[in-house]
Amino acid sequence: MIGRRVVAQAQNALKVQARNSSSGLNFALSPEQEELRTTVRKFVQEEVIPVAGHYDKTMEYPWEVVKKLHTMGLLNTEIPAAYGGLELDMVSNCIIAEELGYGCTGIATAAVANGLAEAPLIIAANDDVKKRFLGRMADAPIMAAYAVTEPIAGSDVAGIKTKCEKKGDEYVINGSKMWITNGGVADWFFVLARSDPDPKVSAGKAFTAFAVDANTPGIHVGKKEINMGQRCSDTRGITFEDVRVPAANMVGAHGEGFKVAMKTFDKTRPLVAAQATGLLARCLDVATKYSLERKAFGTEIANHQAVQFILADMAMNLEMCKLMTYKSALEVELGRPGSYFASVAKCFSSDMVNQAATNCVQVFGGAGFNTEYPAEKLMRDAKIFQIYEGTSQVQRMVIARQLLARVKQNGCY
Known part of the structure; x- marks a missing residue:
C-alpha cells in the first residue's frame, strides 16, 4: 500500500513542477518523484537483486516479482485513471524502468513489456476496447504482449506479412510473429496485420491493428526461446491460423495500424x-x-x-x-x-x-x-x-x- 501511495503522489508531479518553475532549465526531480525513486530502489534491493541470478539460471518467468510489483502499484502505471490505472507521467515511468533495469533487465523487460502492449490502446483505441483490455490489467497481475515483429520483419515493421481479411463483423488473421516478449504468458496481444494486399499501398494505409484475447481459437504459442541474456523474459513465436477477431477489437481506424505502431x-x-x-x-x-x-x-x-x-x-x-x-x-x-x-x-x-x-x-x-x-x-x-x-x-x-x-x-x- 505504501508503494501505491507514493506512485499516486507522483502522478502529476512533473506537471506541477513545470508550472511552478520560473528559472528556466531545471534538472531536479520533484519531491514526489524522489520519493518514488527511493521506494522503487528499496524494492529492487530487497525483491529483485537477490533473486535475479536464480531467474537467469532457471529461466523461469518471474511471476513472484511481477505479483509484488502489481501489489506495490509499480506495474501498468501508464494506464489512464478512467480505466483503473494511475496514469503516471512519463518521467515517473522512466524512474521505475531505470531502477528495475538496475536490478535485472530480464525482470524489467517482463514488466515494462506490458506498457508496450498497452501504449497503442492508450493512443488510439476507443473507450470500449480500453475498458475491456486496459481495465483488466489494472485489476490483476496479468501480462500482455506487443505482437508485431515477424521472422523476416524485425525493425522493418512495414515488411510484415501477417494478413487480416474482413468478413462481416469480424477479421480473420493469418500469419506468424516472432521474438514476442511475454508471448507465453500474455492474457492478450496487440496485433498488427496487413489489411490491404496491394503492395503499392503506402504503409500508412495498409495495416490494421487489433487487441486479441490470447485464448482465441487458432492462436498457437511456440516454445520459449533460450536467449543470450534477459533469460527470464518470456520470448516466443506466435502463429495465427484463421483467428477470428471482432471488428470491435480494432485499435484505431481500419488501415491506420502502422501509424499507431510507430506512435507507440x-x-x-x-x-x-x-x-x-x-x-x-x-x-x-x-x-x-x-x-x-x-x-x-x-x-x-x-x-x-x-x-x-x-x-x-x-x-x-x-x-x-x-x-x-x-x-x-x-x-x-x-x-x-x-x-x-x-x-x-x-x-x-x-x-x-x-x-x-x-x-x-x-x-x-x-x-x-x-x-x-x-x-x-x-x-x-x-x-x-x-x-x-x-x-x-x-x-x-x-x-x-x-x-x-x-x-x-x-x-x-
Missing part, C-alpha cells in the same frame, strides 16, 4: 533507454566496487590509471544517458513529437550500456568471464538493447531523417 515507439523507447541506463549504472557500481577490492601490482586496481579511465568513461556516459533519457521523457509528457529524442536516447543508451558492460568484464579480468561473478550476466543482458524496439541502426535512420528535414526547413539544426 515514441512513447516506449524512452522506457527502453531508462532500462539501459539503469543497467549501465549497475555496471559502473559493480566495476567500481570490485576495483576497490582487487589488488594487482601492490595496490588496489582502482589506483591504476588504466582502470580509472575505464570507470571515468562509464561515469560520463551514464550522466549523458540520464540527460538524454529524461529529456526524451519530458518531450513525450509535454505532448511534442517525440520520435527524434526517443531515438537519440534509445540509441545512445543502448550503445553505451554495451560499452559499459564490456568494460565491466574487463575490470574484473578473468573473473569477469566467470558465472560466479556478476559481470558476465550484465554483459549478456546488455546486448539486446541494441536490437529490440528498433536496432541502433534503425534509430540512426530515424535521427538522420528528422535531422535532414529540420535543416531543409530551417536552414540549420
Whole structure:
C-alpha cells in the first residue's frame, strides 16, 4: 500500500513542477518523484537483486516479482485513471524502468513489456476496447504482449506479412510473429496485420491493428526461446491460423495500424533507454566496487590509471544517458513529437550500456568471464538493447531523417 501511495503522489508531479518553475532549465526531480525513486530502489534491493541470478539460471518467468510489483502499484502505471490505472507521467515511468533495469533487465523487460502492449490502446483505441483490455490489467497481475515483429520483419515493421481479411463483423488473421516478449504468458496481444494486399499501398494505409484475447481459437504459442541474456523474459513465436477477431477489437481506424505502431515507439523507447541506463549504472557500481577490492601490482586496481579511465568513461556516459533519457521523457509528457529524442536516447543508451558492460568484464579480468561473478550476466543482458524496439541502426535512420528535414526547413539544426 505504501508503494501505491507514493506512485499516486507522483502522478502529476512533473506537471506541477513545470508550472511552478520560473528559472528556466531545471534538472531536479520533484519531491514526489524522489520519493518514488527511493521506494522503487528499496524494492529492487530487497525483491529483485537477490533473486535475479536464480531467474537467469532457471529461466523461469518471474511471476513472484511481477505479483509484488502489481501489489506495490509499480506495474501498468501508464494506464489512464478512467480505466483503473494511475496514469503516471512519463518521467515517473522512466524512474521505475531505470531502477528495475538496475536490478535485472530480464525482470524489467517482463514488466515494462506490458506498457508496450498497452501504449497503442492508450493512443488510439476507443473507450470500449480500453475498458475491456486496459481495465483488466489494472485489476490483476496479468501480462500482455506487443505482437508485431515477424521472422523476416524485425525493425522493418512495414515488411510484415501477417494478413487480416474482413468478413462481416469480424477479421480473420493469418500469419506468424516472432521474438514476442511475454508471448507465453500474455492474457492478450496487440496485433498488427496487413489489411490491404496491394503492395503499392503506402504503409500508412495498409495495416490494421487489433487487441486479441490470447485464448482465441487458432492462436498457437511456440516454445520459449533460450536467449543470450534477459533469460527470464518470456520470448516466443506466435502463429495465427484463421483467428477470428471482432471488428470491435480494432485499435484505431481500419488501415491506420502502422501509424499507431510507430506512435507507440515514441512513447516506449524512452522506457527502453531508462532500462539501459539503469543497467549501465549497475555496471559502473559493480566495476567500481570490485576495483576497490582487487589488488594487482601492490595496490588496489582502482589506483591504476588504466582502470580509472575505464570507470571515468562509464561515469560520463551514464550522466549523458540520464540527460538524454529524461529529456526524451519530458518531450513525450509535454505532448511534442517525440520520435527524434526517443531515438537519440534509445540509441545512445543502448550503445553505451554495451560499452559499459564490456568494460565491466574487463575490470574484473578473468573473473569477469566467470558465472560466479556478476559481470558476465550484465554483459549478456546488455546486448539486446541494441536490437529490440528498433536496432541502433534503425534509430540512426530515424535521427538522420528528422535531422535532414529540420535543416531543409530551417536552414540549420
